[in-house]
Amino acid sequence: MKILPLEIYQAKKRIPPYVTRTPLVITHKLSDQYNSEIWCELETMQPTGAFKLSGATNAILRLNEDHRKHEVVATSTRKHGRGVAYAAREQGILAVICLSSLVPKNKVEAIKSLGSDLRIAGSSQDEAEAKVIRLTEEEGLILISTFDHPDVIAGQGRIGLELLEDFPELNCAVVP
Numbered sequence: 001m002k003i004l005p006l007e008i009y010q011a012k013k014r015i016p017p018y019v020t021r022t023p024l025v026i027t028h029k030l031s032d033q034y035n036s037e038i039w040c041e042l043e044t045m046q047p048t049g050a051f052k053l054s055g056a057t058n059a060i061l062r063l064n065e066d067h068r069k070h071e072v073v074a075t076s077t078r079k080h081g082r083g084v085a086y087a088a089r090e091q092g093i094l095a096v097i098c099l100s101s102l103v104p105k106n107k108v109e110a111i112k113s114l115g116s117d118l119r120i121a122g123s124s125q126d127e128a129e130a131k132v133i134r135l136t137e138e139e140g141l142i143l144i145s146t147f148d149h150p151d152v153i154a155g156q157g158r159i160g161l162e163l164l165e166d167f168p169e170l171n172c173a174v175v176p
Contacts, residue, residue: 001153003150003154003157007150007151007154007157008154008157008158008160008161010154011054011058011151011154011155011157011158012157012161012162014058014061014062015054015057015061015155015158018053018061018087018090019046019053019054019057019158020045020046020047021162022042022045022046023041023042023045023166024039024040024042024162024163024167025040026039027039027040039167041159041162041163043159047086048079048082048086049079049082050083051156051159052080052082052083052146052156053082053083053086053087054083054155054156054158054159055080055083055149055151055152055153055154055156056074056080056084056086056087056144056152056155057083057086057087057090057155058151058152058154058155058158059087059149059151059152060084060088060090060091060093061087063093063142067142068093070141070142071093071094071095071096071117071139071141071142072084072088072093072095072141072143073095073096073097073098073141073142073143074095074097074098074132074143074145074146075097075098075099075121075125075128075131075132075146076099076111076146077099077100077103077107077125078099078103078111080146081099081116082111082114084116085111085114085115085116086114089114089116094116094117095114095116095117096116096117096118096119096135096141097111097116097117097118097119098119098120098128098131099111099118099121099128100123100124100128101120101122101123102124108120119131
């Protein structure tokens with residue numbers, strides 16, 4: 001799958017009403033420890049606490065009129081599901097989030113609090129993903145994949161653009 005730079009620029013323009021422009025701050029402790037300037041993008045300041053909101057929001061906003069009439073579905077261990085639930089709620093779309101029974105209760109509750117239809121499906125991420133596939137095939141739900149959806153990837157790419165805007169001399173980015 002090829003994501004064009006234009007798609008990332010368009011996503012960056014599309015999502016600001018729903019996604020926070022997070023600050024880039026220097027971390028003195030790490031900078032001193034590694035004898036280099038180290039800056040951190042504070043994506044924890046997003047309403048959902050993680051960068052995953054960018055991709056989920058872009059994907060939800062890109063749904064065509066027909067798809068907006070359906071529920072969206074995603075599998076998650078926590079952050080993507082929370083992003084999809086939040087973005088769908090903001091657009092008045094119901095989200096079904098499938099999780100395995102291994103997801104910690106506090107993460108389950110965080111997703112549930114956003115009004116999504118939460119479904120525990122098996123004891124592994126693979127089993128939860130299988131449930132999502134069945135829901136798309138049998139009930140026509142619209143899949144918002146956590147890792148291979150072009151609109152999700154383009155939305156996440158806005159962070160790279162912001163890094164370059166905020167710190168043009170950037171020569172290395174470490175992404176965990």
